Amino acid sequence: MTLGLLVVCEAPEDFAVATCIIDRTLRETETDWLRDLFEHSLDEQRSWVPLEPDRPFLDWHHLDVTAKRLDVRPQRGHFGGRPGAPDALATRKALAILQALRKQGRPISVAVLMRDIDKQPERADGIKQACEEAAAWDPDLCVVLGLPDPELEAWLLAGFDPADTAEETRLAHCKRDLGLDPRTSAHALRATHDQDRRSVKYVLAQLTGDDHERRAKCYEAAPLSTLMKRGRSSGLTTFLDEIRSKLLPLFLRSPPPPASTACTP
Structure with a gap:
């Protein structure tokens, strides 16, 4: 049975990062038979369910429009008797949309919620308030959280390693200028403006030459162990833990394929 995942995020790069890291984590699982299964037939084991054929993810910015189109009316009121913290209502709406899609027969077993903290730790x-509420009325939906702190670029910085002398020079300059290693302390880069020297966006652009392919290598090629180690304060380590603790067990429910046996004459 194929496990369907739908991503809720803000931009195409968020979708690319989330799906790549999830797939890499699945392929590198410590469970031998699962690792072999994912290596040879990952696309048969999981599918990325698009919102629509030309929209691969549910956009946080378009929740109102999507909810209206699907005639989704989320419940109102507090969360477990408490007022909703920032993004609680938006997440409630996103999960209500997913529930409506599931009721329509869309094969969605997992919701991947990617959302930048953006200097709002209360987000x-x-x-989490909305996820706890949703678990009561849709317990079969697995929710995996990816919350980059402060922004997605912090996760890419965690995967940056110099590929040549020029990049080594740029990294050394950034360390001197910032007084920290941006790969392990990206969570401290909280400048308001994107062009400020202490902005994660600015620092990543300086290190990668603002090159799209170079940015992609930061999450496509960096060892997962490196991302785990450097991403402790930016939410990346937590995301990897969520994948391993919530997503992988869904595949473990299925028995391993039978071992092949040699034929004897």
Whole structure:
């Protein structure tokens, strides 16, 4: 049975990062038979369910429009008797949309919620409030949280390693200028403006030459062990833990394929 995942995020790069890291984590699982299965037939084991044929993910910015189109009316009121923290209402709406799609027969077993903290740490509380509420009325939906702190670029910085002398020079300059290693302390880069020297966007652009393919290598090629180690304060380590603790067990429910046996004459 194929496991369907739908991603809720803000931009195409968020979708690319989330799907790549999830697939890499699945392929590198410590369970031998699963690792072999994913290596040879990952696309048969999981599918990325698009919102629509030309929209691969549910966009946080378009929740109102999508809810209206699908005639989704989320419940109102507090969350477990408490007022909703920032993003609680938006997450409630996103999960209500997913529930409506599931009722329509869309093969969605997992929701991947990608959301930048954006200097609002209370966002994480609000998102978790809505997830706890949703677990009561849709317990079969697995929710995996990816909450980059402060922004997605912090996760890419965690995967940056110099590929040549020029990049080594740029990294050394950034360390001197910032007084920290941006790969392990990206969570401290909280400048308001994107062009500020202490902005994660600015620092990543300086290190990668603002090259799209170079940015992609930061999450496509960096060892997962490196991302785990450097991403402790930016939410990346937590995301990897969520994949391993919530997503992988769904595949373990299925028995391993039978071992092949040699034929004897």
